[in-house]
Amino acid sequence: MIETGNVQQGQSIYNQLSQDRSFYGFMAADAVNRPYSLADKPVAMVGDALEKLAQTIDFKVIRELVVLDRDLEAKRQWWFALKKLPKEQIMIAAKLAQQWQWDQVAIITLVKANYWMI
Numbered sequence: 001m002i003e004t005g006n007v008q009q010g011q012s013i014y015n016q017l018s019q020d021r022s023f024y025g026f027m028a029a030d031a032v033n034r035p036y037s038l039a040d041k042p043v044a045m046v047g048d049a050l051e052k053l054a055q056t057i058d059f060k061v062i063r064e065l066v067v068l069d070r071d072l073e074a075k076r077q078w079w080f081a082l083k084k085l086p087k088e089q090i091m092i093a094a095k096l097a098q099q100w101q102w103d104q105v106a107i108i109t110l111v112k113a114n115y116w117m118i
Contacts, residue, residue, distance in 0.1 A: 013028075059093075062078055094106045
């Protein structure tokens with residue numbers, strides 16, 4: 001729009017897009033000289049959902065593999081276990097990975113749950 005001479009409408013679109021926490025949102029923010037939108041959206045936890053997930057067989061096995069210093073096998077088991085979970089449980093699993101100080105796994109797990117799109 002800006003390139004075709006409709007600057008006001010182009011600026012309006014950039015302003016709207018700049019509120020998005022995404023690559024294109026950041027590009028739009030740069031175009032209109034606005035700060036990036038980095039809204040924090042913590043995973044909502046209900047009751048003892050984290051503890052319940054940690055007590056399932058799959059996640060007990062993962063924890064045991066970690067204790068035995070078999071990290072590669074633990075991570076393989078993690079990705080296998082995630083395939084069985086619904087999206088809401090995958091987000092809780094990401095919190096569990098964070099609690100276990102598996103930061104990279106937590107981030108990738110949230111990506112698999114499409115959490116940035118919520």
